[in-house]
Amino acid sequence: MDSQHKVVLRERDIHNALLRIAHEIAERNPDRQAPALVGIHRRGSFLAERLQPWLAELVSDDVPLGDLDIALYRDDVATRADAPVVHASHIDFEVTARTIVIVDDVLYTGRTVRAAIDALFDYGRPERVQLAVLVDRGHRELPIRPDYVGKNLPTSKAEHVHVHVHELDGIDEVVIAAAPAVVGA
Amino acid sequence: MNLLSIDDLDREAIERITDHAARFAEVSDREIKKVPTLRGRMVLNLFYEASTRTRGSFELAAKRLSADVVNFAADGSSVEKGESLKDTVLTLNANKPDAIVVRAPWVGTAELVSGWTDAAVINAGDGKHEHPTQALLDVYTLKRRLGKLDGLGIWIVGDVAHSRVARSNIVAFQRMGAHVTVCGPPTLIPRGIEALGCDVRFTLDEVAGADVVYALRMQHERMADAPVPSLREYAACYQINERRLTARQILMHPGPVNRGVELSGGIVDSPQALITAQVQAGLVVRMAVLYTLLSGPRAQAPLPEPQLA
């Protein structure tokens, strides 16, 4: 890894952060019905998948798991050069009157979460929606605040935060990368 | 970006649209069967031919994506006497539609319209020429049922001469790896059709070899030219029925069906008929087409790039 990249969370850090989040979710939701986890496609889905068994054990109940593709709810459809690829969402449980925890890897401007909340409401009317993120890097553009944070990571806007997960990338880590130098501009 | 002819799409592009369509299928299962993707976009249905089905399908697809829909329907014959097609398009274009869905009884109309507007133009049928979204939904339906089209033998049976569906499907099915045979009365098979790469048969003798039989609508209104001696004789020679179709074969039809003419009543309701699946596919495929053509910047107007994360 070159000097432009800095690993800020390693496998063990990520494991611990997620485990702590699972505990916090259980503590904050003592209702008789367990909350459901909905990961945002794609890496949020894998994080939600990992949270699910821990949470289920902590609340001694089934924890429904879903995933959400927000491509159809993006606010930049009109300005992107091409159509974002759409993936199917999977919400196979009753959303209405349940607490839903949205899970994503990085919280940045808040626009993705806004889109996810919109998408979720097309499946029903949840009792309550909470937000869990592995990394909060700041620079919010919308009034959105996470309920559960793995790690706060102050960054400059020029930097990129990459979350890598085993399932897709073969490694669990969080990396900060400097913005690539602009060539020929 | 326009969708004027199935010929404009290579295999990869066809697959991209049908893959998207598969994902849109999920939207129809939600409590709110609508997504905000194309909010604020306007889709204009410009229909010079009566077509409740295709127009309804496009309208619903646009609405499922939250686009606004305006319908302009005109009887071709009355328009010929009045305002020209060009003037109509220029007038409607003043409202800045983002997409114009064109159905007309004249070959090349959608292409002509695309020269007069910045909107994305979608050919919803131009004369006897093409009906690309029908071909896409038929490919989608077959992929859903069979996984792929590679190596399939597909027979398109009936009035090929007057069928835009036949023309688009011959091209699309072949592009997806299937082998196409057209079959019908010699008077309804256009001279030179084999140049599209398909085989031609005048009897159903070898239809048992087909994996898929795609029956075309036998249009009563064409009977004025008497291309066949009678519908009774047509049905005797070309009707797809329980006797001619074996259980392993799949039956398709673009609708609306003339029961007792090109299809027997019983076969329409059999499990091997995908006719209802084709109608359902029409919605999601048209959603995918609208999504593909309409997401992305409308004009060159530069807008600040919002960040998403």
Next chain:
Amino acid sequence: MSAAPLLSRPSPSADLLFRDVHVLDPRTGFDGRHDVRVRAGELAELGAAGTLEAEDVEVVDAQGRYHLLPAFFDTHVHLRTPGQEHKEDLETGTRAAAAGGFAGVIAMPNTDPVVDSAALLGSVREVAAREARVPVGFLPAITVGSAGVQLTEMAEMRDGGALGFSDDGRPVSSAAVMRKALRYQRLCGGVLALHEEDVSLAGKGVMHEGAVSAALGLAGIPSVSESTMVARDAALAAYEHGRVHFQHLSVHESVEAVAAAKAQGVSVSAEVTPHHLLLCDEQVRGLDSSTKVNPPLATESDRQALIEGLRSGVIDCVATDHAPHAREEKEVPFEQAPMGTTGLETAFAVLYTELVLGGVLELSLLVERMTAGAGLFELPVHRIAAGEVANLVLMDLDARWTAGEHGWESRSANCAFAGRALRGRALLTVAAGAVAYRERSFSLVAV
């Protein structure tokens, strides 16, 4: 026939000296550099290059770079007068002719109304005598209203200047009516020029029937729609000892039918258009309505048969079938568009570029076929020889231009060759002894 067969507006006779110009006339045998003097509209003198004195007249000093050809003759144009002057009129149509190097054209009668009486013929001839830049002859209709039922008063119209007769745009469908016209021809003379199409076979067709029409879903016109009628009328002409001219041949079967008739000694002749010689149904795939013509563009092998027919002489001459249509009439879906392409301004250049430079035809043969039409209608053929009336075109064969780049002399722009890169351009046309056209950027050097 008492009246003058060709008419144009009165123009001052030309006095010109072409110096060191490459004279090419396949009939008189000139093919080399000469000086040519035109005095009072007549070819007064030909001499070796650099030998003729300038007698205080305009001098075109070609320095061997330009060709002087006998001006072309077109047996088939639509000048749209009367009734369709929004497409073309006698002035704009003959201006286009002069710009293309033509010094004589024959106008078809399918106007509104159809020219089918001596009175109507008289009135269009009057307009020609007032407005036409190059001499125009007329073929009034064979049948009243070109409806194919009742013969027109052919004898009276022959006296009134009719070169012959044609129902062009439509066929004479009834064999009985055709036969009647051929029998009546013994009284009145005049060539019967025939648009051959079996309308029951052509049906609602809008293009040639074949692989392209099948792919486009357009109704096709089968080749036999034309060729069976050619064969029928050749047989009728043989039976009645008549004289017929087959217009705009388009398919190989028709060429074969004409060849067979000629071999039997029947008095038939035939023409072919530049678009049928150079384009085929593949060009219709783009659905450009300027490629919608009647008869339709057929296949590549038909095209080859037409070229061979022109070369061998089975086809006697090139005719443009110049058919102007207004922009709004052609700016519609293909099936709705009227049939026809303009052709006068591009005919020589497209044929020279594609066939002569393409090594298919000799230049002298092309010049012969572009001038031969006059003879088929019993008119003097343009020749370059001392004592002849000056009908000349000065041609820059090296000029490169793009069809339509500076607009058109014709009132209409529906040219199937628009946008083509071409070689060969008329610089000056002398028609019936008067200067009918000068290319804009070409100035004569006065001495």
